[in-house]
Amino acid sequence: MPHNDFTIEDLKRILIAGAGADEGVDLDGDILDTDFTDLGYESLALLETCGRIEREFGITLDESLDGVTTPRTLIDLVHAELAAR
């Protein structure tokens, strides 16, 4: 059952499930505009995270990841895809 909203809490849950959490990073802090690389997530972690979002929310993100560098840009992209669904 695809959800219709996607929040920072969803993103944190999926990040942790798919790629774990770096010991030196507080995901509960203000991370919306922090680069994924500074949060300890390399490109494969982002790929895994996007795959999990696609599965859970029934959307496709394949072609549109270029500008995604922070949680806010990823959440915005997911919102756009959800709206276009």
Add this chain to the structure above:
Amino acid sequence: MSAPVVVTGIGVAAPNGLGTAEYWAATRAGRSGLGRLTRFDPSGYRSTVAGEVPWFVAEDHLPSRLLPQTDRMTRLALVAADWALADAGVRPADLPAFDMGVITAASSGGFEFGQGELQALWSKGGQHVSAYQSFAWFYAVNSGQVSIRNGMKGPSGVVVSDQAGGLDAIAQARRQIRKGTPLIVSGGVDATLCPWGWVALMASGDLSTADDPSRAYLPFDRAAAGHVPGEGGAILVLESAEAAAARGARVHGAITGYAATFDPRPGSGGEPALRKAIELALADAGTDPGDVDVVFADASGTPALDRVEADALRAVFGRDGVPVTAPKTMTGRLCSGAAPLDVAAALLSMADSVLPPTVGVEPATEYGIDLVTEPRPAAVRTAVVVARGRGGFNSVVVVRAAD
């Protein structure tokens, strides 16, 4: 004369002991880690006995970032590498990144992880396959992950030659040290005790089908009928003797000789090349056969291969000419992890002046080898470690006690 290469760190994950101290306490006392498989239900398979590493909880040792991307063999290797570096007194962050490399052996890659992803692929679809499958089941993944975790950017790689690879990796590490890299993390850890890995192992036709763990792996015994596979191995820190001395490191011993040979084509009638490998390794070390205090045997457990090894040992050392032991009777054959673990056992034998036993075996007298079947006190200065890989690989290392 090439520069000496020494072992300064040992990290062990073995079926009869997690950590060097536990492994060695069990091994020198003759305590086996073989048992009926518990990691999956083996009923329905012809072979049911294995050596499983007990009590390993990856979450206790590794950060959560590494767990979704690692197979069990990589988790064991990462932790064994941590222990080996701690044993060596090395803090990688304090050393230049390009002065440290990682060269491990592998024989199959991360099968359990791969099985899970293939199950996801065929039951749910490609979208459900982890992005980390791209490397988690790959041969080179242990070298890569140890390199990344410890910031080691020097010469690195993986050697794949079945069980012989455990020695071939140490030899490759020695080459890189001689070329100028002060420190290489080497050895090998394998772990394929999942249904997919198990059927691959069974396909060799060499697995014991005995259900009694104490009767399933009996190399050099008339009752020998195959071997028991196990998981784990050892990671070793190798350094140039100069670098080790410069930082005042405690030295376990030196890798003084190595050779590898390949058997003649089956049916060609040529002599198996194991004898030559032993002779070449001794020559490389500048050691006479009479100066060898113990041989850690490959100990196939398959009668034809036991005979080849016994013939080679008699030809080089004479009948009953040197104590021979196979502590792997307590762990099973660990693929690429077996020989590095034997190198560790050889070094620990030197420190404690005791030869670990070959357990449960009644040696067949016609082999003419002095098989150590009970712990045996002995001054150990020089040890030979033999490893063979399926398909004709023979590798031999000579280990020498620290002066």
